[in-house]
Amino acid sequence: MRKELLYEISRSVIAAVGVQNVLWAIVESITKGTKAKGCALLVLSQDGEKLYHRVSYGISPEYIGKGVIEVDDMIRCVLAGESVLVEDMANDPRIQYPEAAKHEGFGSVLSVPMRSYTGVKGVMRVYAGSQRTFSKDEIDFLDSIAELSGLVLEKEEERDRMALEANRAREEVSRMSDERERFLYFIRMVAHDLKAPLAAVESYLKIILKGSTGPTTEKQEVWLNRSVKRIDGMLELISDIVDLSKLEAGLDSPELTPVSWTEVLNSSVEVARGLTEPRGIELENDIEQNLPEIFGSEVRLCQLINNLVSNSARYTSTGGKIAIRAHQVEDNVEVLVEDEGRGIRPEIIPEIFNDFFKGDPESLEGTGLGLSICKRIVEMHNGKIWAESPAPGKDIGTLVTMVIPKGVVCSHIWGKPE
């Protein structure tokens, strides 16, 4: 009970005035309150073999600097929990510096243990100018104050330890984030260097197919076409990996500007038409003009819509329809991309936004990164994206909905997705 109470008192006093001020107040009040000549708090070294001066009142710098106090039998008794009085410091063999004590004008000294939760922190010493004794009440009282001092010292150690640990944690976090950035940069560089040779090889293949180097057999033509397709797939994967690592590293500030939703959607519709027309897919658009602006990345928002439309186009057959709709709903812009494709099996819907997820793992088409890139872009703009299949009110197709707050400040630094 006493320890808990003292601990609570020490906690609130330290918080109010700081450790050093509390210790000063203790040694000063004890000296004055007991009409002593001085009071010192001596702290036990880590190896437990010496006592060091921590704070004192009424004691000269010469006496403080007299030398290190070794832990001897008497001090061991104090550290074991006993208060020990030496009545005649100048002539008692238990005193390590009798001459200095005499010179300082000390008669008696009372040594009291500074107990704490984790053991004894050191010794409180009360020095009297004459040879005197202390009553049991006085010793009990000094014992409590010594214990309070011990708890204050412990609190300080704990605070230092926590500061050190916090510092270490900060350093670790910063080291890890540097490493992560270096790694993402490395991925971007590797991906970039992989693209150039693939592009050269595919260029050759296409020119051979064009017939510029002479005729090819039917079989050669089939295989060359298949090679082109495989390289296209690889290039798509590389480009998705580059995008992903760019998004993971966070957007560059120059990329972030006020962006007109209407312009983003109108230009996305143009790109989409290039995908749907050759495949005989109808493209319906219902885009509210004068949609509000957003502060974000125009490149990424265009990429978001284009990714969704190209996904839809991949699964919608000739004669089918893809619709892009966009409206302001309260403080959000709601963008919907709906197709008449074969839809998504309900059991895999929760997984489709995960990295490298493919509905059909054996398919050679698609990288499994398109939708996860979309999700990152939407979340960077503080929005939400989800898919429903079959599209509401229909028995086929998929509806992807994005809701992005208007005028929002894009989250510049991007952490890991949930």
Added chain:
Amino acid sequence: MPKILVMDDDPDIIDALDTLLGGEGYEVITAHDGEEGLVKIREENPDMIILDMLMPRLDGYGVYKALHDPQWSEWKDIPIVILTSVSEDVSHRRYELETGVRMEVAAYIEKPIDPDVILEGVRSILEA
């Protein structure tokens, strides 16, 4: 027959374009970096330039800037096709946004080279 200067640091891209355009009867001259390219422009006075962006010594943007300097005014109107692998969909706008580079050029064409796209692009620019 029109003369086309191909500037690219990738010898395979140069070879491929040389074969493709040469096969269509164009006269093809080549340069492996921007500095060599500027020398060829002065010497050969090409009818159009196919320009890679990432090149050693002087990159594609450097070449573009040089040609818009008054001392190059004689050659400033040669049509330029940018041949790049910066982005997947060859959108002029995306290229500008991603690189921060804005250039008035005749066309942007994406690597890998699609023969039909290149030939159609070259034809329409030279006929214009």
